[in-house]
Amino acid sequence: MVGGVLAGDVASESRAPLPEKPLAADAQAPSTHDPEAVARAEAVFEATLAEALADSGPKATEARAGRALTPKERLGKLLFFDRRLSEPRGQPCAICHGPEVGWTGPLLFINLTGSVYEGAVKGRFGNRKPPSSAYATPAPILHLADPAEGLFVGGNFWDGRATGEELGNPAADQAQGPFLNPVEQNNPSEAVVVAKVCTGPYGDLFRTVYGAGICQNVARAYDSIALAIAAYEDSPEVNAFSSKYDAWREGRATLTRQEEWGLELFKGKGQCANCHPPPLFTDFTYDNLGVPRNLLNPWYWQFQFNPLGPFYVDLGLGAFLQTRPEWAAYARANLGKVKVPTLRNVDKRPFPGFVKAYAHNGYFKDLEAIVHFYNTRDVLPVCLIEIPGIPGVDCWPVPEVGLNVNTTELGNLGLSPQEEQAIVAFLRTLSDGYAPR
Ligand code: HEC
Numbered sequence: 001m002v003g004g005v006l007a008g009d010v011a012s013e014s015r016a017p018l019p020e021k022p023l024a025a026d027a028q029a030p031s032t033h034d035p036e037a038v039a040r041a042e043a044v045f046e047a048t049l050a051e052a053l054a055d056s057g058p059k060a061t062e063a064r065a066g067r068a069l070t071p072k073e074r075l076g077k078l079l080f081f082d083r084r085l086s087e088p089r090g091q092p093c094a095i096c097h098g099p100e101v102g103w104t105g106p107l108l109f110i111n112l113t114g115s116v117y118e119g120a121v122k123g124r125f126g127n128r129k130p131p132s133s134a135y136a137t138p139a140p141i142l143h144l145a146d147p148a149e150g151l152f153v154g155g156n157f158w159d160g161r162a163t164g165e166e167l168g169n170p171a172a173d174q175a176q177g178p179f180l181n182p183v184e185q186n187n188p189s190e191a192v193v194v195a196k197v198c199t200g201p202y203g204d205l206f207r208t209v210y211g212a213g214i215c216q217n218v219a220r221a222y223d224s225i226a227l228a229i230a231a232y233e234d235s236p237e238v239n240a241f242s243s244k245y246d247a248w249r250e251g252r253a254t255l256t257r258q259e260e261w262g263l264e265l266f267k268g269k270g271q272c273a274n275c276h277p278p279p280l281f282t283d284f285t286y287d288n289l290g291v292p293r294n295l296l297n298p299w300y301w302q303f304q305f306n307p308l309g310p311f312y313v314d315l316g317l318g319a320f321l322q323t324r325p326e327w328a329a330y331a332r333a334n335l336g337k338v339k340v341p342t343l344r345n346v347d348k349r350p351f352p353g354f355v356k357a358y359a360h361n362g363y364f365k366d367l368e369a370i371v372h373f374y375n376t377r378d379v380l381p382v383c384l385i386e387i388p389g390i391p392g393v394d395c396w397p398v399p400e401v402g403l404n405v406n407t408t409e410l411g412n413l414g415l416s417p418q419e420e421q422a423i424v425a426f427l428r429t430l431s432d433g434y435a436p437r
Pocket residue numbers: 013014015080091092093094095096097117118119120126127128129130131132133134135136155156157158159171174175178179183184185229339
């Protein structure tokens with residue numbers, strides 16, 4: 001990238017402004033990341049590196065058939081799992097996008113509470129829950145699909161601001177963000193990231209894939225790093241399409257009666273497929289479901305990056321459109337809307353009791369709760385007090401953003417408890433790695 005979008009867009013993942021200069025003292029502080037999660041990422045990194053080194057030579061430049069990664073994808077995988085690419089070290093992409101949880105946040109305690117992840121620098125949290133980094137590559141470039149309705153489609157991030165205009169793919173634009181974001185990997189410049197890659201243990205692979213001179217041109221090298229990550233994210237290792245649902249579609253598995261009923265409700269009475277159509281289970285549009293605030297989000301107390309403190313409101317796509325003169329006229333109609341996430345891997349977890357968080361702010365802690373919300377948002381009364389963690393029993397809190405809430409496709413679906421359960425059972429068939437017996 002050459003200045004452009006990301007320079008204006010603060011290195012992406014959060015909309016926080018860059019600090020004037022990194023705080024010297026806290027840049028030295030060790031990361032508080034779960035050592036087990038870091039160790040897991042490290043193990044994947046080491047194994048991939050060993051494969052890459054064993055494979056050097058002319059063969060390495062040939063794309064290979066089957067499920068083996070191409071050299072470019074393997075390079076992307078190394079970049080994704082490399083803990084050296086943060087400042088201080090210790091925070092690879094995989095720390096917030098763990099494969100064992102379907103490429104989203106892998107820490108139970110965080111998911112159970114604020115649901116936003118700590119950056120490489122201790123105490124700096126982002127503002128949103130990490131969405132899955134899988135199935136992000138098929139997103140089209142963000143575009144105005146219907147001017148009459150102000151309908152936008154495409155992009156990466158909850159608010160679409162990794163548009164894809166820069167590198168031709170939203171996931172590649174996205175991958176340039178985290179390395180430089182002060183609340184994420186916190187590297188001081190593109191040059192620093194490029195130097196780490198060029199002088200590191202897979203520098204030769206980088207040169208093999210992108211040409212011997214690649215390290216001489218920082219802008220081009222930084223673009224190439226992002227493109228390699230996007231290539232890995234697009235590989236069958238990440239976009240695996242290997243769930244029970246996929247096996248069923250190919251005639252290699254049978255759904256239980258409850259799962260089939262759930263699928264029927266998903267497409268029919270529940271209206272889920274309006275926005276989450278198979279096979280990607282997202283149409284890359286934007287909506288405001290009226291999800292309540294997550295009061296446990298530490299972002300509310302991050303005054304250094306969030307001057308509004310507890311008054312911060314996540315305005316989603318609308319806030320991003322405001323920054324683009326050609327789209328600003330559509331901002332108001334899109335305030336509070338966030339991207340429809342894929343539902344693939346929504347139930348993927350390392351063990352049955354592991355808690356995952358759902359929606360852009362992680363307000364929901366299980367699939368039952370979010371499905372109950374779709375069903376009863378407009379049926380139950382508004383809660384008088386916002387108590388985190390006890391949603392949907394006899395009331396729902398007010399929406400985080402009251403504008404543009406979708407009241408036509410959700411809120412009062414008339415589903416029975418058994419129907420809600422069937423939909424959840426169907427969602428559980430979408431986890432990759434299903435092994436037919
Ligand atoms: C500190 C945690 C953290 C780290 C580290 C991190 N991410 Fe993310 N990621 C997030 C959050 C939070 C979002 C959503 C941000 C938003 O919407 O504003 C996100 C969004 C994404 C998305 C968008 C998915 C979609 O469908 O829109 C992709 C892809 C992604 N990250 C890949 C990466 C890659 C590649 C890296 C490493 C270069 C990385 N992430 C590092 C937390 C993290």
